[in-house]
Amino acid sequence: MRSAPTILHLDMDAFFAAAEQAAKPSLRGKPVVVGGLGPRGVVSTASYEARRFGVHSAMPMAQARRLAPNAAYLVPRFALYRAISEQVMELLGRLSPLVEPLSLDEAFVDLEAGGSAHDTASAREAGERLRRDIRAVTGLTASVGLAGSKMLAKIGSEQAKPDGLVLMEPGTERELLAPMSVRTLPGVGPATGEHLRRAGMTTIADLAEAGEDELVRLLGKSHGASIFRMAVGHDDRPVVSEREAKSVSVEDTFDVDLHDRVRVRTEVNRIADRCVERLRASGHSGRTVVLKVRRYDFSTLTRSETLRGPTDDPGVVREAAGRLLEAVDTTGGVRLLGVGVTGLADYTQEDLFAQAAEAQAALPEPEPESESDPVGAMAAGSGPSADSRPPAPGPESVAEAVEGAPAERRFPSGHDVRHAEYGPGWVQGSGLRRVTVRFEEPTSEPGRVRTFWVDDPDLELSDPLPLVPGADVVPGADPVPGADPVPGPGRFPAPGTDQSSLPATRPKSRFASPSDSDADRSGGSGSGSGRL
Template sequence: MRTAPTILHLDMDAFYASAEQAAKPSLRGKPVVVGGLGPRGVVATASYEARRFGVHSAMPMAQARRLAPNAAYLVPRFSLYRAVSEQVMELLATLSPLVEPLSLDEAFVDLEAGGSADDSASAQAAGERLRADIRRVTGLTGSVGLAGSKMLAKIASEQAKPDGLLLIEPGTERELLGPLSVRTLPGVGPATGEHLRRAGMTTVADLAEAGEDELVRLVGKAHGTALHHMALGHDDRPVVAERDAKSVSVEDTFDVDLHDRVRVRGEVERLAERCVHRLRAAGRSGRTVVLKVRRFDFSTLTRSETLRGPTDDPAVVREAAARLLESVDTTGGVRLLGVGVSGLADYTQEDLFAQAAAGEHEGEAGAAGPGVAEASAAPQGRNEAAEPKPEPEPPAERRWLAGHDVRHARYGAGWVQGSGLGRVTVRFEEPWSQPGRVRTFAVDDPELTPAEPLPLLRPSSPEPGTPPRDGLPGQPGAGCGAKTPCQSS
């Protein structure tokens, strides 16, 4: 345990929902829920306005809609969240070389290792400077916890929410922890919490008073010893800069169970393509392909195949996942599919046999020659005019997901409010504009196209909240939060 609170934990406030509010002026100060919008969707993040109605993360979306029927329900835009996360992580890196990201919106920082702090005063100053920098660069807010250990720093940031900072002075750990619920401690989930409650232990002080021997008797040697140490405020885990991913995976839950075997295979191949895209984006390859299937009765099966060497070839991963699917009975219906790659490496071992087969195929095609190919395509003696030509298939209807960015040739940038019955409704506004007008179009309107997210702050503005140079009225202040309310209309 450190004698100075030089471990910092940052947790962005309602990150996905706050990013959406910052990007959409018409949603500022209003309840926003981000997650899957289908019948089986789950809440990823709810804004603080939505939390007042009882909506929280991991809640079924159908339940959230009952609690907050007038909230804005949006699908996630991970390209935006990743871009903002990278900005935040760059700010953390200026404080110390030891930054341990936990997710897009959460990280530990060892201030002592970076020379940013060596006592309470310097740690407090570093934390306040970080919060101000995050607001200036992203327009969002984050909560900061400072303590002598990772566990206490994380508890402090949670208590500082939203948009606050809490420093726990070394020596005061037990005083702070004592009245907190046992569920506050890492590793104490609903089952363990209920087990401890039945034994008469509901607070961290109860665990400390029970003693190590009693906790070992209740929950086992390893867990009981760890619980007792944490109840006393002891945690000597270091901040680890490199958290090497063990696998890359993607999965989808379907609104309606899939019964068509061809459709299931098509979904597996599509997931394999997405998985390889993530794999390549991380600059990695892998040698074990994993298939996950959750069936109609909620039974979950996993199958894996280990290749001869690491690969990032989409065809190899796609074919391996398809082979794994052959060993799974899907006749009753499938509600979830996932494809992953593990055994990650920083290099790729090329599949020489696949290359050779591809070369032979190309050689055979080349040997035939273009003249033969043309003759095969149009055999002599056939009356082409007499043969009916197949009707061209109509183009697939474009899907417009609520919250996603679009651009119209005449009206500019906007985002999808909703779609259905062949129509799509778009609100035209930008992060730095006033709340915009709503217009409705046909889903196949050629002037309406998908677009990339705009930055949350106007690039030309030196400070958040500065009026735009074109004199646009109603510019809301950046950094919306409990202590800095946003403008809304």
């Protein structure tokens, strides 16, 4: 524990939702929910306006829609969030060389190491200056906690929300912690909290009074001792500038359970390729491949295979994941698939590039029903190569492909577009081959709504615009999210939408025809049904 509150914890306020509100003037002050919009999607972030209805992160999206039916529901735009996060982390780096990022919107900073603070007054000034700088650079608000330990600094930032600063003076820890719920402490989740409640402990003061021996008896030696130390305010963990990655993984939840074994294998291949992309982006290779399968009954199985050495070769990872899949019964249906790589290293063992071929040669020959039988080939573990296999029709497909017809363009709800005549805007909804766009910019007044055909050549997806004038333009916007399909007819009742803003006469043929029988049902404005 330090004698001065020189550990800072920063947490951006409702980050994803706040970024969307800053980018979309028509959504400011209104409930906004960001997350997966499919039947099995979950809430990533809810604005404070949406939280008043009971919506919170990790909630099933279907439940959120019941609680706040008139909120704007948007697909995440990670290119924008990453760009803002980089701006925030740069500001933190000016305070100290010791910055420990926890996520895109959260980090610890050791102010003492950077000479930014040495006592209470200088720590408070550094925290307030940081909040002012973040607002000036990004247009967003952040909450700051200052204390002599990481645990207390994080508790302080939570108490400061939204848009505040809480400083915990060293020496007052026990007094400040005493009335708080036991769930406030890191490591006390629902199960542990209920166990403690049954033992008569509901506040942190109860834990401190019970003593270490009693907590060890209830929770075990390691967990009980750790909880007791935190309850009396002890936390000596240092701020670490680089957190070593232990694993890299990717997983997808499907709107409809997968039953076709070939489709399941195809999805495993696709997810394995994405996992390797992340692995390479982190500058690592890995030795152990892990497959995760959640079945129709919510039972979750994991299987792993350790290779002879670390690799970042997609073929090797695909083949290993395919072999693991053969040991899993998927006949009842699969709702989630994941592929991960653990045992990370910063080098690759060269002879592993031939490992997939060697493993395949060791397998018994399959006995397909015919020369063209794909099931036998897949079951034997041989899948198509990364270069030759066609794109999977998985969760990123938007609609059933029509033979001989071009794929329909996708316009996810909330994403940026630009029209040759009307300029920049964002997608409020899409369905029945129509796209509803609100034309506005971060610095403009709330804009007008117009509806176009999905194949309008003048309408294109675009990069996000900077939230603050003069800021760098966001480089390389995310590709259209390939998570879930955008379904056919839907309603798009976004807050702030004024259908009267649609022009009485729509010029040319770029707009969806108002004479179509279901134009009113699908072409209206709103939050859309694009999915993550």
